[in-house]
Amino acid sequence: MRSNSEWRSQNSLSISLFFVAVKSDIVYSCFWVLSLGVGVDFGALLYFAIADLGAIEISPTD
Structure with missing residues (x-):
């Protein structure tokens, strides 16, 4: 079973990767x-x- 700190670090990594993907998508669109x-x-x-x-x-044109 994982501890709370392990869950927190994994969730923060997922959120960080999500924001990196969103930022790169915005830059690409611009x-x-x-x-x-x-x-x-x-x-x-x-x-x-x-x-x-x-x-x-x-x-x-007329």
């Missing part, structure tokens, strides 16, 4: 959103750069 935003901005710049070259014709 980097994913940041890279998505950079990708969208780069795509828009590339689109307008090609449009300036005349390869894509941008016409206003």
Whole structure:
């Protein structure tokens, strides 16, 4: 049978690992959103750069 201190140390280890997993998931999500935003901005710049070259014709809609 385990003593109270053994149970406590195991529970605290589980809680610590849980918080590490949550923090790393939040950091990963932030980097994913940041890279998505950079990708969208780069795509828009590339689109307008090609449009300036005349390869894509941008016409206003009525």
